[in-house]
Amino acid sequence: LNSMEDPDDSCPEQIPGVKEALKNNDTAGAAKRIKEYLEKQTNVSLNIAITGESGAGKSTFINAFRGIKNRDEGAAPTGVTETTSEVTPYPHPDNPNLVGFDKYDFFLIISDTRFRENDVKLAQKIQKMKKNFYFVRSKIDNDIRAEESVSDSSKEKTLTKIRDDCVQRELGIESPRVFLMSSFQLHKYDFSLLQETLERELPKDKRDTLLYVMPNVNPDVISKKKRL
Ligand SMILES: Nc1nc2c(ncn2[C@@H]2O[C@H](COP(=O)(O)OP(=O)(O)OP(=O)(O)O)[C@@H](O)[C@H]2O)c(=O)[nH]1
Ligand SMILES: [Mg+2]
Structure with a gap:
């Protein structure tokens, strides 16, 4: 345009x-x-903590969030064996102040299965600190494909089932917010919903910084960026 x-x-x-x-x-x-x-x-820093078990898809998500492919230069290394063992800051190419891991504005807890005890323990700690956290259920593309091959239940049904099943009630997080995601297909599933939620819950100055670094996965984000 x-x-x-x-x-x-x-x-x-x-x-x-x-x-x-x-x-x-x-x-x-x-x-x-x-x-x-x-x-x-450009001086407002936004620090996002991304946590989850090995192989959950953290690095791939970071790359997708930064709008780069796993194989691109500067991408976080990703892989089928344990890959990232240090806390690593990945500044967004457009914003030198977007470092990831020392001072967190919010937390994304990623899992490619149900959220486990460690994830939930972390969530409880974050809750005590009165910070926001969001569960991200990754690799949804895999689940959709697997479900399609064994039954003819609708995609929506599969998604609802995963959503309901994600955080087991007995683990003690009240109304957890779970976003289903595929880093390979960010425009599908709940990524836009996560973007909207983050935008709503961040303070105004941080909101603009978030918008500035977010990938343009939908027209709404593009028009909001234009207004910045
Ligand atoms: N199908 C599919 N595969 C994914 C997705 N995200 C990540 N993967 C794959 O899952 C594997 C692990 O991804 P990583 O991003 O390296 O996971 P990680 O959480 O950073 O792992 P560690 O650094 O070892 O803790 C890689 O083979 C990715 O290609 C996704 O959305 N869909
Ligand atoms: Mg990694």
Whole structure:
């Protein structure tokens, strides 16, 4: 899209003080405001903790979230055997401040099966810290394929079954939020729902940073980015 087609496209007048400066023919002042605003935006750091058992699909998810393929340069190494053994910061290519693992804004707990005791223990600790956490059930593409080969129940039914089954009730997390995901097909399943949820639950300045780094998996995200 070019700006002709979209009246909403980047509107610097919305930055505080810019409209007033322009009204007074103070273009230098307007430019200064815009510059300060942009600098402030890129200095907001957003730290996302991604945890889960070996092989759960953490590194693949990080790569997908950063909009890169596992085999691309700079990708987190992924593999069928235990691959990542250190806490590793993966800054988003567009934002040097997006380091992953020292100070967390929220936690994603990833599992390719049911969430296990360790996942739940962690969730309880996070809850005590009054931080947000989200369960991500990974590799849903595999489940869909497997289910299709053995029964003719609908895809929706399979998804509902997995969702219900994911966090066993007796483990003691009240109303856990579970997002079903395939890192190979981010646009499917619950990724957009996760994006919306994160956006809603983050403070405003962090929300913009999140939006800035998120992959463009749906038109809604693209139009929101344009408004930043
Ligand atoms: N089908 C499918 N396979 C996936 C998906 N995500 C990851 N995988 C595969 O699962 C395996 C493990 O993925 P990784 O991303 O390396 O897992 P990890 O959690 O980082 O593993 P460690 O670093 O060992 O803790 C790899 O072979 C991936 O290709 C997915 O969404 N769908
Ligand atoms: Mg890994």
